[in-house]
Structures are given as C-alpha cells and as structure tokens.
Amino acid sequence: MPASAPIIDIAPPHILVVDDEKDIIELLSTAIERAGMTCSTATSARDALDIISRIPVDVVVTDIHMPEMSGIELGRRIKACSNANVIVMTGHVKDFTYEEIVAKGASDFLKKPVRLKEFIARLKRVLGERGTLASRNRALTDLKHNLEKYRLAMDGFVQAMSRAVEIRDPYTAGHQRRVAKLAAAIAEKIGLSPDRIHGLRLAGAIHDIGKIGVPAEILCKPGKLNELEYGIIQLHPKVGYNILKDIAFPWPVAEIVLQHHERLDGSGYPQGLRGEAILKETRILSVADVFETIATHRPYRPARGLDKAMEELETNSGILYDPEAVSACQELFSDNRFSLD
Ligand SMILES: [Fe+2]
Known part of the structure; x- marks a missing residue:
C-alpha cells in the first residue's frame, strides 16, 4: 500500500469585522472571504467581545464610532484578553491622528470609505507581521526547550561521573553530594547568583573526581x-583538573576542583x-568540604560530629577559611534547619 502524503492542516486566518453599519460589514466580509480568509461579524462591541471569548481571532477590524463602546475602547479590551491584532477605521479622520491610534495599541488605521484593495493589502501586512512574530516566538520556545535538554544532560553526566568516583571509593560515598548541597546552601546565604550556585553545585558533585587516579588500597586504608x-x-x-579542563562548562568547574x-x-x-587568588566558589566549597569531612565517618577514624567540624572552621576562619563562608555555614547550622543528608 503506497504511503499516504502527510496532511498539513493550516487554518486560514480568521478576521472579525465590527461595525454598527450592516452594509459595511457585508462589504468587508465578502472581500475578506474572497481573499481566502474566514470571517465573523458583530454589530456591537459587546457582541465582538463575546465572539473573541469563544473563538480564536487573528485580526479584529473595528469602526471607531459605535453607540455603546468606541472602537478604541474595544481595541483596548481585546488586547487585554486575547492576542488578536486590531485595525481601526473611521470616517471622522480629523478627530484622530495615525500616531494616536497606533499608540493605543492598534496595528493599523483605515479611512472610510474603505478602498477594498487597500483594506485587503493592509490586512495582509498585519497578518504577515503577526506570522513573523509567531514564528519568532516558536523559535524562541524551541531554543529554550533545547537549552533545558542540554542542561539536564550535562547535570546527568556530572552526576554519573560523581557516582563513578564513589563506586571506587565507598568510604566517601555521599561525600561529594553532601558537600555540593552544603556549598550551594552557603553560597545562597552569601547571595551568589543562582547561575554561579548551579556551577558550584556541579563542581561540588565531582570535586574529588581526581581520586580515580589514587590506588584503592590507599583510598580505603x-x-x-x-x-x-x-x-x-x-x-x-x-588529576581532577586534567580530567575536566577540556569540558566547556559555562562555569570554572575545573578550576574550582583544582x-x-x-x-x-x-x-x-x-x-x-x-x-x-582562590575563586570565591572554591573558598565556599572548601568550607563545605572541611565541615563535611570532619563531621562524618572516615576509614581512618569515626565521625567527629558537627560541633568539632564547626570548631575547626571557627578556629581557622580568616586564616585557612573564608570568613564570610564560615559565618554563613554557622548560620545554617545554628537554627538546626539544615541537614547534611
Ligand atoms: Fe578533595
């Protein structure tokens, strides 16, 4: 059986014509349909708003002078509740300037009596701009979607590397994850940007990747x-730096690890x-690394606990460790709201 051709369903643009004069509606809607578009009509602003709330409309063509609501007010309300473009038309051209009308959100301005060829040409121009905008928005959405996919893939890759290190070195299993979590919390308290915190979290998750180069009997001694x-x-x-230095991370991950x-x-x-000379991210990571290492169990000694870990940071704050990072770490643990695991 031959493969059938794909069906591409592109609906023609839908236009709404609003005018209290039925003759004008008749004239414009016929021209619109002859030009290959579909059309709805309304003889009042209230009916127009009702149609807009029920069906998708690309462009609204409205008279300005109507009994219960002006075309300008109608245009304002349409802009507030839909993404339709608005073209206004009036026979009283002296009352308005083109600039005033466009400044109120209309895409174009037509003088009555309307010349049909000009009307259709202007309508097509507005639809063309609308199409360009729509395709630009689509491209932007695709780009954001792809960036998010790459970001997730990169994060997943880093987590996989982290697990690879910890499989070889079970005594530090969880160490990198806990350090990454604490470093990110310290960085947040200090006020680093979310983007820098993301880079720091990734660096924390693989900061000991170079231990892959250390024989297991030394690691587990x-x-x-x-x-x-x-x-x-x-x-x-x-060793960690050499493993990571050629990966084009948007953050200084290899340098932080080094x-x-x-x-x-x-x-x-x-x-x-x-x-x-030491990166701020690294100074934060070092505080988290030292704290976690002292607080938890190691092959050569049992866990010394949170108090001992804090004591080491306080004693050497400003000497070995960044004082701002130490203070932020103290604050995190002072109200018992932060947990390493
Ligand atoms: Fe280390």
Whole structure:
C-alpha cells in the first residue's frame, strides 16, 4: 500500500469585522472571504467581545464610532484578553491622528470609505507581521526547550561521573553530594547568583573526581597514611583538573576542583594560592568540604560530629577559611534547619 502524503492542516486566518453599519460589514466580509480568509461579524462591541471569548481571532477590524463602546475602547479590551491584532477605521479622520491610534495599541488605521484593495493589502501586512512574530516566538520556545535538554544532560553526566568516583571509593560515598548541597546552601546565604550556585553545585558533585587516579588500597586504608601515600592523595586536585579542563562548562568547574585544597594563608596545595587568588566558589566549597569531612565517618577514624567540624572552621576562619563562608555555614547550622543528608 503506497504511503499516504502527510496532511498539513493550516487554518486560514480568521478576521472579525465590527461595525454598527450592516452594509459595511457585508462589504468587508465578502472581500475578506474572497481573499481566502474566514470571517465573523458583530454589530456591537459587546457582541465582538463575546465572539473573541469563544473563538480564536487573528485580526479584529473595528469602526471607531459605535453607540455603546468606541472602537478604541474595544481595541483596548481585546488586547487585554486575547492576542488578536486590531485595525481601526473611521470616517471622522480629523478627530484622530495615525500616531494616536497606533499608540493605543492598534496595528493599523483605515479611512472610510474603505478602498477594498487597500483594506485587503493592509490586512495582509498585519497578518504577515503577526506570522513573523509567531514564528519568532516558536523559535524562541524551541531554543529554550533545547537549552533545558542540554542542561539536564550535562547535570546527568556530572552526576554519573560523581557516582563513578564513589563506586571506587565507598568510604566517601555521599561525600561529594553532601558537600555540593552544603556549598550551594552557603553560597545562597552569601547571595551568589543562582547561575554561579548551579556551577558550584556541579563542581561540588565531582570535586574529588581526581581520586580515580589514587590506588584503592590507599583510598580505603583504615590507618594513618605514610608520606608517600599522602603525596599520592595530594595529586587528586590536579588529576581532577586534567580530567575536566577540556569540558566547556559555562562555569570554572575545573578550576574550582583544582583549587579545592588551597587555603587562604597559602598553606594549601597544589599551588599554594592565597586569599582572593582562590575563586570565591572554591573558598565556599572548601568550607563545605572541611565541615563535611570532619563531621562524618572516615576509614581512618569515626565521625567527629558537627560541633568539632564547626570548631575547626571557627578556629581557622580568616586564616585557612573564608570568613564570610564560615559565618554563613554557622548560620545554617545554628537554627538546626539544615541537614547534611
Ligand atoms: Fe578533595
């Protein structure tokens, strides 16, 4: 059986003509239908509003002088409740200027008696502009939809990388997720923009990705590490950076990961950066990382609890850790409303 051609159903534009003079309505509606469009008619503003509320109308063509409501007021009401364009027409051209009428929201202005060829030409111009606008809006909606899809894919990819690290290193399973959550909450308290917070949350979720390069027996070693083992662990920020540096994130994710063991006084690693040479996002992440690490269980020691974690931050606030981030972290836990898990 031959494949049937797809049916494309494009409804012709629908025009509403409003005039208290029946002859004018007759004349214009006939011209509209001859031009391939469909048409409704109304002899009062009230009837016109009723039609607009029931069926989709592309353009309303209305007289200005009507007994119960002027065409200008009708146009204002139509604009408030639908996306139809409005063309007004009047025989009293001296009472209005084109600029006044357009300023009140009309798309065009016709003088009576209406010349039918001019009327149809103006109607088609308004419909053309309307079509351009509609296709622009459609393109914008598609673009937003696609951006959202890419954002979700990127977030999913980062979460997958995060899980890959934690499968190898069960003792820190959940660590990155908790650090990301705390860092985002601190950043929100400080007033970072939602966009920067999103980047920080992603960086937090994979900040220890470089541990993929550390042998499992070192990662899971229950006792103290020797100097060589500690040296290998210290390579993980740089390994993480190398894994991430070529991904074109719209945030400095690789740099945040590279710097997450830097400390304000320059005593951190791998670069020994000081103060504001360390990204604000990283300074926030470090506070969250240290807090979570002390508060929870590690292979070489049991959890030391929230109080010990806070004590470490307070003791070294302004020395190792960003004081603003430390204060925000204190506030978060002071009213017991924040939970790491
Ligand atoms: Fe780390």
